[in-house]
Amino acid sequence: MKNKLALILLIFLIITGCVGTGSKGLFGTGVSIALDPRSIGTQIDDSVMQKNLTARILLKDKSYLLTINTKVLDGRIFLTGKVVNPEEKLQLTKLAWETKGVRSVKNDAKIKEEFNFKQSAKDLLITSQLRAAIIFNKNVKATNYQIDTYKKKIFIYGIALTAEERAVVINEAKEILDVKDVVASILLVEDLRIQKN
Numbered sequence: 001m002k003n004k005l006a007l008i009l010l011i012f013l014i015i016t017g018c019v020g021t022g023s024k025g026l027f028g029t030g031v032s033i034a035l036d037p038r039s040i041g042t043q044i045d046d047s048v049m050q051k052n053l054t055a056r057i058l059l060k061d062k063s064y065l066l067t068i069n070t071k072v073l074d075g076r077i078f079l080t081g082k083v084v085n086p087e088e089k090l091q092l093t094k095l096a097w098e099t100k101g102v103r104s105v106k107n108d109a110k111i112k113e114e115f116n117f118k119q120s121a122k123d124l125l126i127t128s129q130l131r132a133a134i135i136f137n138k139n140v141k142a143t144n145y146q147i148d149t150y151k152k153k154i155f156i157y158g159i160a161l162t163a164e165e166r167a168v169v170i171n172e173a174k175e176i177l178d179v180k181d182v183v184a185s186i187l188l189v190e191d192l193r194i195q196k197n
Helices: 002-017 040-060 085-096 117-136 163-174
Strands: 069-073 076-083 103-108 145-149 153-161 180-187
Touching: 040 069, 040 085, 069 153, 076 085, 076 145, 076 180, 085 103, 117 145, 117 153, 117 163, 153 163, 163 180
Parallel strands: 076 103, 153 180
Antiparallel strands: 069 076, 145 153
16 A cells, blocks of 8 residues: 555656746746756755645635745745734744744735725736846846735745845846835855755
């Protein structure tokens, strides 16, 4: 039975995540294996942590599937999205800290407010403008970044190859019209525990 389960798991892993040029990368983490500066072991650890946390969050409340985003980089957990009240935000932070292997947790989830189409459209436009700016900038590996915008406040998560690249990404975000604030959680490759050789 164990051999059968191990074989099924191995086949699943081969089929779903080991394409070096895929846009989702290893287990859908958002960064391609070939371009990710983390070691493959660290990528796997982060992916397992992210899947574990996402599963536990969904067990708590299935509505979080659409409202909460998780990202794990080098054992650091980043949470974004919207919650109904401050207690939910604290519960999500607690769940994140209970994840095996976590080094830190940053919870940028916001308290839900009445839906505002104009604000949501503006936030989507800001996100799209920044995404396009870093894609077309030859000095930036755009696949290493995740961008969320809430009420004209941009949240950037990712791994920069150099301090200059990190500065370029932050400056690109600050130059976008109507941006109120930029919250950058951008790690440098040299700050990672284990780097790709």
